[in-house]
Amino acid sequence: MDWTVWRDEFPVFGRRRYLNTCSLGALSRRVRAAQERFLDEWEEAGATAWYSTWMGALDGLRARFARVIGADKEEVGLAPSVSVALSSIASSLDYRARPRVVLSEMDFPTVAYQWAVKPGVERVLVPTADGIAVPPEAYEAAIDDRTAAVTTSHVFFTSGAVQDIARIARAARRHGALSIIDAYQATGQLPTDVHAADVDVLISGGLKWLLGGTGIALVYVRKDRIPQLKPSITGWFGNRHQFGFDPKAFEFWEDARRFELGTTSNAAVYACSAGIDIVLEIGVEALRKRTTELVNDLVDRVTDAGFEIRTPREPASRAGIVMIRMRDPASAVHALAERGILVDYRHDRLRASPYFYNTPEDNAALVDGLRPFRP
Numbered sequence: 001m002d003w004t005v006w007r008d009e010f011p012v013f014g015r016r017r018y019l020n021t022c023s024l025g026a027l028s029r030r031v032r033a034a035q036e037r038f039l040d041e042w043e044e045a046g047a048t049a050w051y052s053t054w055m056g057a058l059d060g061l062r063a064r065f066a067r068v069i070g071a072d073k074e075e076v077g078l079a080p081s082v083s084v085a086l087s088s089i090a091s092s093l094d095y096r097a098r099p100r101v102v103l104s105e106m107d108f109p110t111v112a113y114q115w116a117v118k119p120g121v122e123r124v125l126v127p128t129a130d131g132i133a134v135p136p137e138a139y140e141a142a143i144d145d146r147t148a149a150v151t152t153s154h155v156f157f158t159s160g161a162v163q164d165i166a167r168i169a170r171a172a173r174r175h176g177a178l179s180i181i182d183a184y185q186a187t188g189q190l191p192t193d194v195h196a197a198d199v200d201v202l203i204s205g206g207l208k209w210l211l212g213g214t215g216i217a218l219v220y221v222r223k224d225r226i227p228q229l230k231p232s233i234t235g236w237f238g239n240r241h242q243f244g245f246d247p248k249a250f251e252f253w254e255d256a257r258r259f260e261l262g263t264t265s266n267a268a269v270y271a272c273s274a275g276i277d278i279v280l281e282i283g284v285e286a287l288r289k290r291t292t293e294l295v296n297d298l299v300d301r302v303t304d305a306g307f308e309i310r311t312p313r314e315p316a317s318r319a320g321i322v323m324i325r326m327r328d329p330a331s332a333v334h335a336l337a338e339r340g341i342l343v344d345y346r347h348d349r350l351r352a353s354p355y356f357y358n359t360p361e362d363n364a365a366l367v368d369g370l371r372p373f374r375p
């Protein structure tokens with residue numbers, strides 16, 4: 001694979017070293033062109049584009065996401081954010097006999113907040129000993145027969161640690177609890193087969209490794225779980241008689257569209273579809289291989305330069321996120337931005353997230369720019 005061809009697809013690389021995909025994937029020419037196409041259709045066809053094109057585009061996006069995670073299209077629904085998708089799933093559960101929800105201290109806050117505000121829900125936050133990972137046994141010990149759901153990340157956003165979602169799903173199933181995986185930091189960069197992993201629900205979105213920008217998320221629900229889940233928040237997109245426009249006639253879709261609520265953001269649907277097309281064209285296996293090489297290279301360089309890494313040591317246990325411990329990561333991020341190197345920070349860590357379009361030269365420039373911040 002000639003990766004430099006892909007670099008040209010992302011014009012930012014003509015001006016900057018962009019190493020921040022885990023906050024926001026870089027903008028490609030294809031995604032920009034897809035936005036133009038959406039605007040042209042809006043201008044020319046107006047509302048008739050819903051029937052001629054846009055309903056089909058929604059289906060196209062469901063199908064693309066299904067391919068990335070090894071699902072069937074009927075198991076995928078659309079949402080404007082992970083928070084909304086999770087709200088729909090959370091509203092389907094009965095917490096009276098099962099008030100507990102198990103998650104971890106390291107999950108993205110939107111996951112924790114979802115359960116924090118739910119009356120009658122008792123959160124069990126599985127702790128991390130090292131601030132990097134949570135052992136799978138800790139989930140197994142925390143899940144019991146009063147657990148409604150286990151909801152945790154495929155990849156942790158502040159360490160890049162990869163979790164064994166199949167094992168967590170198995171533990172949930174043993175106790176009759178629903179497994180819900182927040183895969184935002186995984187989808188696109190980590191090979192995922194939801195059927196093989198046997199997770200009940202997997203939620204992800206366009207923003208990061210799918211290269212699709214803001215305002216779009218996707219929810220997978222395993223086929224046999226769909227009829228059991230009846231959200232208590234909904235909208236006309238969740239109704240199989242959507243275009244009957246009859247306030248008296250509500251019936252859930254039989255497929256995962258039942259988790260959808262209102263009118264989609266079609267600019268976001270177009271952007272996400274174009275982003276996923278790049279992921280599918282390269283292939284997730286190839287993306288994983290490339291990202292692993294870049295991450296290994298960056299970890300070596302950063303360690304040789306005297307910094308402490310807050311990311312798993314074992315390459316198979318980490319994804320495209322490298323966390324570098326610092327006293328003042330915000331200052332380092334700003335200093336790097338002045339040199340045209342774009343990264344981010346969380347807590348006491350600078351966060352660099354190489355993806356296929358990055359190069360060892362980007363890594364070298366980053367580490368060079370970090371020299372004044374050596375501990």
Ligand SMILES: Cc1ncc(COP(=O)(O)O)c(C=O)c1O
Binds near residue numbers: 082
């Ligand atoms: C793991 C993870 N989950 C969820 C989110 C965001 O969710 P939402 O789409 O609700 O903003 C992020 C980052 O933005 C994330 O890193």
